[in-house]
Structure formats: C-alpha cells, structure tokens
Amino acid sequence: MTANLFTDHLGLAAPILQAPMAGSQGFALAAAVCEAGGLGAIPAAMHSPESLDAELQALRGLTARPFNVNFFCHVAPTADADALARWHAVLTPYYRELGLDAEAMPQGPGRTPFGSAFLPVLAAHRPAVVSFHFGLPAPELLEAVQALGCRVWSSATTVAEARWLEARGVDAVIAQGLEAGGHRGHFLSEDLTQQMGTLALLPQVVEAVSLPVIAAGGIADAAGIRAARALGAQAVQMGTVWLCTPEATTGALHRAVLQSPSARHTALTRLFSGRPARGVVNRLMRELGPMHEAAPAFPLATAAIAPLRAGAEALGRTDFTPLWAGQNTQGCVDVPAGTLTQRLIAAWHGASD
Amino acid sequence: MTANLFTDHLGLAAPILQAPMAGSQGFALAAAVCEAGGLGAIPAAMHSPESLDAELQALRGLTARPFNVNFFCHVAPTADADALARWHAVLTPYYRELGLDAEAMPQGPGRTPFGSAFLPVLAAHRPAVVSFHFGLPAPELLEAVQALGCRVWSSATTVAEARWLEARGVDAVIAQGLEAGGHRGHFLSEDLTQQMGTLALLPQVVEAVSLPVIAAGGIADAAGIRAARALGAQAVQMGTVWLCTPEATTGALHRAVLQSPSARHTALTRLFSGRPARGVVNRLMRELGPMHEAAPAFPLATAAIAPLRAGAEALGRTDFTPLWAGQNTQGCVDVPAGTLTQRLIAAWHGASD
Numbered sequence: 001m002t003a004n005l006f007t008d009h010l011g012l013a014a015p016i017l018q019a020p021m022a023g024s025q026g027f028a029l030a031a032a033v034c035e036a037g038g039l040g041a042i043p044a045a046m047h048s049p050e051s052l053d054a055e056l057q058a059l060r061g062l063t064a065r066p067f068n069v070n071f072f073c074h075v076a077p078t079a080d081a082d083a084l085a086r087w088h089a090v091l092t093p094y095y096r097e098l099g100l101d102a103e104a105m106p107q108g109p110g111r112t113p114f115g116s117a118f119l120p121v122l123a124a125h126r127p128a129v130v131s132f133h134f135g136l137p138a139p140e141l142l143e144a145v146q147a148l149g150c151r152v153w154s155s156a157t158t159v160a161e162a163r164w165l166e167a168r169g170v171d172a173v174i175a176q177g178l179e180a181g182g183h184r185g186h187f188l189s190e191d192l193t194q195q196m197g198t199l200a201l202l203p204q205v206v207e208a209v210s211l212p213v214i215a216a217g218g219i220a221d222a223a224g225i226r227a228a229r230a231l232g233a234q235a236v237q238m239g240t241v242w243l244c245t246p247e248a249t250t251g252a253l254h255r256a257v258l259q260s261p262s263a264r265h266t267a268l269t270r271l272f273s274g275r276p277a278r279g280v281v282n283r284l285m286r287e288l289g290p291m292h293e294a295a296p297a298f299p300l301a302t303a304a305i306a307p308l309r310a311g312a313e314a315l316g317r318t319d320f321t322p323l324w325a326g327q328n329t330q331g332c333v334d335v336p337a338g339t340l341t342q343r344l345i346a347a348w349h350g351a352s353d
Numbered sequence: 354m355t356a357n358l359f360t361d362h363l364g365l366a367a368p369i370l371q372a373p374m375a376g377s378q379g380f381a382l383a384a385a386v387c388e389a390g391g392l393g394a395i396p397a398a399m400h401s402p403e404s405l406d407a408e409l410q411a412l413r414g415l416t417a418r419p420f421n422v423n424f425f426c427h428v429a430p431t432a433d434a435d436a437l438a439r440w441h442a443v444l445t446p447y448y449r450e451l452g453l454d455a456e457a458m459p460q461g462p463g464r465t466p467f468g469s470a471f472l473p474v475l476a477a478h479r480p481a482v483v484s485f486h487f488g489l490p491a492p493e494l495l496e497a498v499q500a501l502g503c504r505v506w507s508s509a510t511t512v513a514e515a516r517w518l519e520a521r522g523v524d525a526v527i528a529q530g531l532e533a534g535g536h537r538g539h540f541l542s543e544d545l546t547q548q549m550g551t552l553a554l555l556p557q558v559v560e561a562v563s564l565p566v567i568a569a570g571g572i573a574d575a576a577g578i579r580a581a582r583a584l585g586a587q588a589v590q591m592g593t594v595w596l597c598t599p600e601a602t603t604g605a606l607h608r609a610v611l612q613s614p615s616a617r618h619t620a621l622t623r624l625f626s627g628r629p630a631r632g633v634v635n636r637l638m639r640e641l642g643p644m645h646e647a648a649p650a651f652p653l654a655t656a657a658i659a660p661l662r663a664g665a666e667a668l669g670r671t672d673f674t675p676l677w678a679g680q681n682t683q684g685c686v687d688v689p690a691g692t693l694t695q696r697l698i699a700a701w702h703g704a705s706d
Binding site for chain 1: 511512513530531532546547549550551552553554556557560570571572573574576577579580581583584585617618619620621634643679680681683
C-alpha cells in the first residue's frame with residue numbers, strides 16, 4: 001500500500017511531486033526535481049503544441065527520469081464583446097495611469113485547453129504522467145492519452161469530483177485543498193463554498209475512492225508532509241515551496257513578496273484569468289475586489305492585464321502581477337531545487353528537516 | 354514540551370479538548386468528556402449569569418475534574434431599526450409560508466457578551482480554563498478573570514491575531530482553521546480572505562508565538578489528531594465530532610443531517626446570527642445566499658429566525674435550522690461521549706482507532 005505507484009512504478013525516491021505552475025517554471029525546475037528523485041512537472045497551459053515540444057525536448061536533454069505534463073482542460077469560451085468591453089472599461093483608468101494605450105488593449109485566450117493537437121507531442125515524449133486540471137478532456141482524447149501509456153491524474157476539490165474522476169478511469173486523484181496556490185481545480189460546481197481545507201478534504205477523499213490520493217494545498221515542509229501522510233495521502237504535491245528556487249522562473253518582485261510578511265494574506269481572485277486562483281493580495285485585488293464580476297470568463301480576463309503588469313513591474317511594482325501563492329509560504333527558500341527536493345524526500349522518509 | 358500545560362497542569366489523560374458549542378450542548382456533554390480524561394467545555398454565550406451558575410452547578414454535580422467555560426466577547430451592537438426592518442422584510446415571506454405572524458417577529462440579542470456580571474459566577478465555580486471567542490474582553494475584565502486563577506485561552510484565525518493574543522497574556526492560543534464548524538473567531542479583520550485552512554494556519558501560528566497552540570478545524574479522528582500533532586499542536590479542540598453523542602443536545606433533525614451525505618456541503622453563513630459561522634447548507638442559505646447583507650449585525654440576526662426554525666422543525670424540516678458543522682463530519686458517531694473521549698485519548702497516544 002505504501003506509495004508503490006510512485007516509488008515502484010515511477011521509480012521516485014519518495015512520492016514528492018512538484019506541482020505544475022504555468023508562468024512560474026519550465027523545464028529547468030522540472031529537471032532538477034526529477035534528477036533529485038522527485039517528480040518534476042511541465043505546465044502546458046500557456047504552450048502551443050510547438051512550444052511544448054521544444055520545452056519537453058529541453059527537459060529530456062537534462063533528465064532521462066519520468067516526468068509529468070499538465071494540461072488545463074477547460075472548454076474555450078467564445079469571446080463576448082460586451083463582456084470584454086465591460087472588463088476593458090474597468091481596466092481603462094489603470095491603462096491611463098501607466099500611460100498605456102487603452103484603445104490597444106489586447107484580447108486573446110491566454111491559456112490553451114488540451115486538444116488533439118497535443119497528442120503528437122505526447123507521443124513523441126511519452127511523459128510518465130499526464131495530469132489535468134478542471135476535470136478531464138473528452139473521452140476520446142482521454143483514451144488517446146491512456147493509449148500512449150501515460151498515467152492520468154486529475155485534481156479533485158470535493159468528494160464528488162474525486163468519485164467522478166475515479167469512475168472515468170484516472171490512475172490517481174490529487175486532493176486539492178483550499179490552501180493551494182494558483183487555480184482551483186473545481187469542475188463540477190462553481191460554488192466556492194464547496195471547497196474544503198486540506199485537513200478536511202484529504203481524509204474524505206481517501207475514504208471515498210480506492211485510488212492513490214495525492215495531497216495538495218498548504219504543505220510546505222516536513223511537518224506538512226507528515227500531516228498529509230497521517231491523513232492518508234500516498235504522495236504530496238507541492239507548488240509554492242519551489243517558487244523561490246533559482247530554477248523557477250518566478251519574477252524577482254514575486255520572489256520578494258513571497259519572502260515577506262505580506263505573503264500571509266492571499267485570496268482567491270478571478271481578476272487575472274477569469275477563474276478563481278489563489279495569490280497574494282495586491283493593489284488590483286484590493287481596489288477591484290478579488291472576485292470582481294466584470295472579469296470575463298476564463299481565460300479571457302488574462303490578455304488585458306499583461307500590459308498593466310509589464311508597465312507596473314518596470315516601475316518595480318506588483319500592482320497588477322498575479323502573485324500566485326498558497327496559504328503557507330513558510331517553505332519558500334532560495335536553495336537549488338535539487339537540494340530542496342532531497343530535503344523533502346528525506347522528510348517523507350521521516351528524517352527531520 | 355509535550356503538552357504539559359494540558360496533562361500536568363490540568364491533569365488530562367491527553368490534551369483532547371471539547372469545543373464549546375452554544376445551542377448544541379451543556380453540562381451533560383462537558384461532564385462526560387471531563388470524567389473520561391478530556392477537557393469538557395460549557396458555552397456561556399446563550400446564558401445569563403443566573404442560568405450559567407445553574408449550569409455550572411449541574412456540571413460540578415457530575416464531575417470534580419477541571420473544565421472550560423467559554424464566552425463570546427463581542428461588543429453588543431445598538432439595534433438599528435432600519436437594518437432590522439430590512440431583515441424582517443427579507444424574512445416576512447417565510448413567516449407567511451409557515452402561517453406565523455410577521456408583525457410579531459421577535460427582536461433581541463440572542464447572545465450575551467462576557468461582562469462583569471459573570472465574574473461572581475466564575476468566582477463561585479473557578480473553572481480551570483476560561484476561553485474567549487472574538488478576541489478578549491476589556492483589560493480590567495481579563496485581569497479579573499486571571500486574578501481568579503483561571504487560565505485564559507482565545508481563538509486566533511490568523512498569525513496577527515495569535516500575536517495580538519500572546520501580547521495580551523493569554524496562556525494558550527486556539528488556532529481555528531477555516532474548516533471549523535460554528536462561529537469564526539476572527540476579531541482583527543472581517544476580511545474572510547484572511548482566514549486559512551488548518552493545515553496552513555497551524556504551523557504558522559506555532560512558529561509565530563511561544564505559547565502552546567491548540568489545533569481546531571477539520572479534526573475528526575485519529576488521523577486528524579496525528580496530523581495536528583505533526584503540525585506542532587500541543588492539543589486538539591474538536592467540536593463537530595461530539596454532536597451526535599447522546600449527551601449533546603443537538604436536535605434529531607440536525608443529527609440526521611450530520612450523518613447524511615449532505616453534511617459534506619457546509620458554508621460560512623451570517624443568516625443565523627449576523628456573524629460568519631459554518632453550518633450545513635440548508636434552504637435559507639440556498640435561497641438568500643449564505644452571506645446575505647440584510648442580516649443585521651451580530652447577534653441581532655438571531656431572534657427573528659427562531660420562530661421560523663421552530664415552525665419548520667415541527668414539520669420535520671431543517672429549512673431554517675442552523676446546522677452547525679465543520680467541513681469534516683466523518684467522526685460524528687452516536688456513541689457515549691465518554692467512550693468517544695477515550696477513543697480520542699487513545700488516538701492522541703498513538704493507538705489506532
């Protein structure tokens with residue numbers, strides 16, 4: 001029972017999984033984690049098939065160990081001109097403040113859902129694990145991924161979602177507690193009151209399904225790993241903890257926030273993409289309210305934020321930067337990712353850190 | 354270091370603390386927990402000094418062991434006639450549906466804050482622990498409680514609250530994670546985005562203060578107790594787990610909900626008191642939205658709900674019943690509270706349950 005999916009089948013030194021974090025990391029972090037004995041992950045949500053192929057080539061140049069590729073599997077919305085106009089109206093004063101041209105406010109999706117165009121990339125690189133966020137892709141796509149020999153995981157934020165995933169044949173469920181940074185993975189309901197803290201969600205998912213359960217959300221160190229194991233997790237997936245390693249692509253301003261007391265106050269916000277995601281509260285979240293209704297459907301809120309972010313960051317300000325982080329940044333350290341991975345592996349095996 | 358405040362000073366068999374639950378329990382539950390070696394608690398929020406005195410006399414007739422008395426320490430609001438009128442307008446259709454006289458909608462506070470009138474009761478019964486929710490009472494009241502020899506605890510829902518309490522001389526901090534049932538204890542900010550899951554909050558509070566930290570929120574069984582210990586808790590406070598014991602005064606309809614799958618969906622709601630508190634989602638929460646703004650300031654929302662609750666419960670319906678529960682009802686069992694206490698004590702000491 002003890003984690004053999006992870007250690008026996010995947011050959012990990014311990015079931016320490018690096019959470020895929022689109023925008024904050026690529027092959028360098030994933031390779032370092034893999035080489036140290038954990039499972040590194042490549043976030044595909046901001047990739048085209050071509051750029052993902054290049055990313056995986058780069059990864060495989062650095063490691064021959066198993067890795068995880070993660071996709072978002074939302075249904076791409078049709079752009080609603082009125083909704084976008086409302087969003088642009090909300091952002092226009094900020095464009096003016098930064099001297100940007102509000103008439104040229106960009107549009108576009110900002111995130112790519114999984115689709116058949118990615119299958120040749122997966123066929124070429126054969127990731128050991130393909131994980132999904134926001135449910136699963138259409139059955140024929142799921143079958144195509146499974147036919148490549150990839151194990152399939154997905155995130156559950158409720159017991160109902162865990163059961164839904166099990167019924168559709170996933171190999172493991174990631175129980176994503178409310179503490180987790182980045183995008184919430186919910187897909188059966190948009191009612192956020194259904195989202196649970198890790199300490200409550202994890203044991204209920206463990207009881208509800210007979211699959212291996214991966215704990216995610218709020219785990220930052222040896223203590224969190226021990227807690228997750230006590231609650232029945234067969235693996236832990238950690239994201240925030242890697243954000244300050246040199247291999248991550250986290251911006252300098254974001255890193256500074258993560259290592260400051262202001263990182264204690266995160267919130268779920270839909271301002272940066274259109275879907276609730278957890279990040280450190282910043283000016284835009286404070287001024288508009290983190291769940292402002294004018295942000296259009298995921299992922300259409302993204303594009304118009306980019307120039308604001310770039311403009312403010314050039315002035316040294318995080319006013320418009322999505323400062324993704326979970327509710328526990330205690331583990332954010334500026335040490336090489338391989339060293340951190342080794343520490344977390346030792347923590348899993350019971351050594352103190 | 355290991356929990357000597359709880360085992361040495363209070364003489365507990367293990368630091369298993371029964372959370373005070375106004376409306377769902379009284380002396381019978383507290384006495385059973387105390388007699389079995391845990392720390393039972395009497396919730397004072399719905400008591401007058403006279404009725405609390407009677408309650409503590411009844412408790413002391415059943416046990417000579419240490420016990421905890423808990424007070425709310427909110428500032429009683431002045432009733433705002435317009436706000437109450439808005440609330441009554443929202444509830445009037447429900448009064449009509451149940452054939453109740455909306456003109457006779459009751460008013461009144463529903464909860465009593467701690468005040469000097471309670472000091473003689475404490476002096477007469479000398480509880481080992483006096484705990485507070487919503488911060489602390491005024492300094493002179495706090496000193497008067499301390500002068501009686503009572504240890505003082507209070508709830509922290511953020512690191513800032515834990516530090517605030519430590520600076521004011523409490524003997525232990527209860528780290529109340531977002532999973533917890535009943536009223537949130539926040540007092541420095543009403544911004545609910547600051548509230549954290551237990552897995553994230555607990556280790557941060559443990560790091561931030563040098564006091565013993567009590568874990569609360571989502572702990573339901575041996576696995577939860579092990580997790581809390583792994584995260585640095587010196588004690589656990591559990592509430593929901595006791596609600597189905599015969600000694601609790603939980604109503605039959607509430608008990609049935611707790612043992613049904615619908616208990617999986619709780620939400621923070623201000624409909625039943627005016628302050629956010631976690632309970633199972635029911636008809637009123639669904640129809641008004643759990644955080645409806647017309648509910649007046651705590652605790653003034655309470656009174657007008659009571660006839661609706663009574664009327665619906667008489668018909669076997671929980672439409673208007675505050676179904677307090679945490680996010681993990683896995684531990685709700687109909688066994689005597691003493692037996693449950695013994696199981697939890699064994700779980701603390703490492704036996705499996």
